[in-house]
Amino acid sequence: MKLWIAMLTLLWMSGCAGxxxxxxxxxxxAAIGATAGAVIGAQSGNTxxxxxxxxxxxxxxGAVIADQKLKRNRANARQNQxxxxxxxxxxxxxxxxxxxxxxxxxxxxxxxxEEEDDEY
Numbered sequence: 001m002k003l004w005i006a007m008l009t010l011l012w013m014s015g016c017a018g019x020x021x022x023x024x025x026x027x028x029x030a031a032i033g034a035t036a037g038a039v040i041g042a043q044s045g046n047t048x049x050x051x052x053x054x055x056x057x058x059x060x061x062g063a064v065i066a067d068q069k070l071k072r073n074r075a076n077a078r079q080n081q082x083x084x085x086x087x088x089x090x091x092x093x094x095x096x097x098x099x100x101x102x103x104x105x106x107x108x109x110x111x112x113x114e115e116e117d118d119e120y
Contacts (some may be wrong), residue, residue, distance in 0.1 A: 003023060026059050
């Protein structure tokens with residue numbers, strides 16, 4: 001019996017290698033729920049029923065947890081993108097103000113040369 005449990009555990013863990021976070025979390029929740037349900041069901045004499053109910057509740061709980069993490073990750077990504085854009089804009093604004101002084105010098109020399117052209 002212990003050998004079967006070990007083999008099923010290894011099979012279950014290897015099956016999660018190519019799945020998304022959400023799928024893994026749902027599967028883990030279902031497995032934990034089924035185990036807990038089977039233990040609780042064994043107390044009342046209905047191990048299979050407890051495992052089914054526990055598995056379903058665990059899967060739903062895993063889906064909710066995965067969904068919350070996905071939303072949090074998306075919000076963090078949006079915030080990081082916003083912060084990065086602000087840094088880029090700030091650098092651009094700082095650079096623009098530094099160049100503004102140079103542009104005034106170029107404008108004044110350009111206007112001076114045009115005035116000289118008008119005099120001839």
